[in-house]
Amino acid sequence: MKKSKAQVQGTNDFNTISKCSMVKCGYFRDDYVSYFVTRCSRRTPLIHLGYYMRVLTVDYALRSFLDSVLGQPAQIISCGAGFDTSFFRLATSGSVHPEIYFYEVDFTEVVDRKAECILDSKPLLDCIGSFEMNQNGVRGLVGSQYHLIASDLQALDKLEANLIQAGLMFSLPTLLLSECSICYMDEASSSLLIQWAASKFEDATFVTYEQIYPDDGFGIVMQKHFESMNSPLLSLAQFPDLESQEHRYVSRGWSSCGVWTAFEMFQQIASPEERWKIINLEPFDELEEWHLEGCHFGLMVASKGSLTGWFLKFVDVLPPVDKCIKKPSIQWELAEPSSGKNVSRFAQKTVKFQEKDGFNILVVGGFGPSAKSLHGRRHEVLSINDSRDQHTDVSVTGGRTLRVEDVALESAVNLDMLHHTCTCLSLRGPDDTARVMVYGGRYSPCSPVNVWPRIFSVLAHDVGTRMTVADRHIAVTERQNVPVSRWRHSAVCLKSSTPSAVQDYVVVFGGRTPDFKVLGDVVVWTVQASDMTVSCKEVLNQKDWPRARFSHSASVWRKQTMVVSGGLGQDVLPLRDIWCFSLEGEMWSELRVDGMLPRYSHTSAVCGDKMILIGGVNTLPGSQPGVCVVDLNTASCTEYALPVQNPACPIMLHNHTSELTDNETAVLVVGGGGNCFSFGTVFNSRMIRIDLQQFK
Known part of the structure; x- marks a missing residue:
């Protein structure tokens, strides 16, 4: 035989x-x-x-x-x-x-x-x-x-x-x-x-x-x-x-x-x-x-x-699939760590801090391989640094390199969750340390974590990056009006119309729960600069309100507006809408965009008045999302196809994260992948740099 x-x-x-x-x-x-x-x-x-x-x-x-x-x-x-x-x-x-x-x-x-x-x-x-x-x-x-x-x-x-x-x-x-x-x-x-x-x-x-x-x-x-x-x-x-x-x-x-x-x-x-x-x-x-x-x-x-x-x-004849006009495929650059430091993981979150000569991106949580090639929730926090040092790890383009290193984390802190959020605050700590809020997430579909947000201080110096707890003194008994535990939600830090040096507002929208309830609430977390205390309030539901959803994306536009795109609704089908939430007045308004593919598990970033949607998943035959550029003023959009894939290095743009870099002229995509049916668990083995100049 x-x-x-x-x-x-x-x-x-x-x-x-x-x-x-x-x-x-x-x-x-x-x-x-x-x-x-x-x-x-x-x-x-x-x-x-x-x-x-x-x-x-x-x-x-x-x-x-x-x-x-x-x-x-x-x-x-x-x-x-x-x-x-x-x-x-x-x-x-x-x-x-x-x-x-x-x-x-x-x-x-x-x-x-x-x-x-x-x-x-x-x-x-x-x-x-x-x-x-x-x-x-x-x-x-x-x-x-x-x-x-x-x-x-x-x-x-x-x-x-x-x-x-x-x-x-x-x-x-x-x-x-x-x-x-x-x-x-x-x-x-x-x-x-x-x-x-x-x-x-x-x-x-x-x-x-x-x-x-x-x-x-x-x-x-x-x-x-x-x-x-x-x-x-x-x-x-x-x-x-x-x-x-x-x-x-x-x-x-x-x-x-x-x-x-x-x-x-x-x-x-x-x-x-x-x-x-x-x-x-x-x-x-x-x-x-x-x-x-x-x-x-x-x-x-x-x-x-x-x-x-x-x-x-015996079958309903489906309406024709939207045929979005796609321009030629986007161009991207793939970067692979050369020193063995693995950034392959999915369902993680990243947060970027702008440094004097570049940026520092933290990679928190997610699922990926360990140094021993074992798959599991990752407890190591990584730092991706922009540098022109010739002895760094990842060559990206034009002599620009990225250094990937471990972040020193307090031993008692456990950040090995999935589908959480990490939000950079505007409030700075002593010695001008950066602050980040970690909220929500899960260990398993039955085990949510972080009912209450945690605030961390992040200090980058010559010998590496250190992450410490900034709110350790907050007693559990002080936590009242706790919203339901969630993951696959969104969170952004918005500014008030009357800027305050003593408060930040982190706006959380949507998510899902262990019993598969799909959330459509808006929770505003107020962080006090003096002692890092956190309080929350739920915004009352209005007449014009987006559908409940999870695995959507949210970005900040003009500092005071959260722009929410896509996601999965209560019917577990991808959405194709865009909604704007204004902190001033706590009001929603829909941005009606024609020609945008439905998508979820994507990421987004706003550059000026353009929003860039990266990747995601939908259920349309042969029309998985690539990159979509949305003009937030005119409500017009253009869908772009991804490059032809290299079979030696397949890229799946879902469960990834992305951050604006290079003075907001590029996007760096980190991680992504998933457990592909019975075909095995796959991680994007390289980071991706997408030059935004090609969309002008």
């Missing part, structure tokens, strides 16, 4: 265990998948959600086909069926009438193992009724309705002969299914299979569920995963998106082909109540990777004859 074939079969085992784990956790009902698993290992919530979308989509397509051919004989051929349980589930539910015939085709080794599982299980045997094994030259199991056939999909003559011998009739309405199977075949063989099916069947549909969009950061990680398993996706480069997939089927004999992403199907099939229930089955906070996974798998439904366009009766 060839190694590549064995590895493809290995994906079947992983998929079956993942589906079993998903079922056991209550996402989907399948009374039969456990019979094909020796031991069901528990998967992560992210994998559960990904497989739920997959099973939901394929199951819906099969049930819809059975509804469309109700009352007449029909066939379903599962190409590369593996240990799929669709026949058993549908037969038990009464969806399969006596003249519906299932044909499951796979490698001999897989068919032998599946047949063994069936023979050892009375419930499976009861479903298929009487049958014969390895008869008339067909290896496998042949029943009255259920047929399990060993055949190589690349040997079409033998495949056709085996199917005919098992009772297949080319004149019957037929659904051919490829659930993540023909993507492992070489492109020529898979295209020949598609063309063969179109030429042989009179009334047919070819339903395919497989990977798409390989060229962005997530797509590159996805491709590398399958290559590392010696199971590369051999046709993905030639048919990378929904449009090319549609053309693939139409150009090979099919009359029409509808295409959707997995997430689009999830939205159409599952009701809002079901979607909310699914999201809340387990503690979960990896929304970015779930949305990206849903956008990188597609459902293609090709059809011909009397079945032409049949699936459109």
